[in-house]
Structures are given as C-alpha cells and as structure tokens.
Amino acid sequence: MRAVLRYVNHTIRHAPEGGVTAELFCVTYGCGESSGPQSDPNDAQDWALRHTGHTGHDLFRREYTDHARVTRAEETPAR
Numbered sequence: 001m002r003a004v005l006r007y008v009n010h011t012i013r014h015a016p017e018g019g020v021t022a023e024l025f026c027v028t029y030g031c032g033e034s035s036g037p038q039s040d041p042n043d044a045q046d047w048a049l050r051h052t053g054h055t056g057h058d059l060f061r062r063e064y065t066d067h068a069r070v071t072r073a074e075e076t077p078a079r
Contacts (some may be wrong), residue, residue, distance in 0.1 A: 009073035018067025024048045028057035 022041035023033040035047035037064075041064065048060050 002057045010070050011073055012068050012070045015069040020064060023063050025030040025061045025063070026051060026055075026057050027059050027061050028055070031055070031057055 019039055020041065021037045021039060022044040023035055023037050024044045024047060026032070033051060035044040036046075038044040044062075052058050
C-alpha cells in the first residue's frame with residue numbers, strides 16, 4: 001500500500017458571524033478589576049472611563065478576541 005500526500009493551501013479570515021469580544025483590565029498595582037467580556041467594545045471602553053473617574057487608575061490592558069474560519073484556497077483549474 002502506498003500513501004499519496006497532497007499539500008493544499010488554506011486561508012484564515014475573520015468570521016463575522018462569531019462576533020468580537022472586548023475586555024479591559026485595570027493594571028494599576030493591586031487593583032485587578034476588569035470590564036468583563038463585552039460583545040460591544042464600546043461597553044468595555046465605557047467601563048474603563050468610569051473606572052478612571054472613580055479611582056484615578058489610568059492604565060489598562062485591552063484584549064480583543066474574534067472567531068476565524070479556515071478554508072481551502074481555491075485551486076486554479078488546469079487549462
């Protein structure tokens with residue numbers, strides 16, 4: 001028995017149907033608070049602005065996650 005291997009190009013792209021999640025983390029020493037995962041990035045940013053107003057903390061780490069789909073690249077038909 002003999003195996004035949006064929007390498008196929010693939011692409012990876014953002015899958016809009018999966019949405020985007022944003023979360024901001026206060027990195028002021030000893031704070032540890034976060035916005036929690038938000039499906040609307042503006043909600044996470046609004047949380048950070050309120051947090052700064054209440055605490056004076058002004059440094060945050062932002063994390064954005066999305067979904068990606070891998071698809072086989074279209075092959076060019078032989079002529």
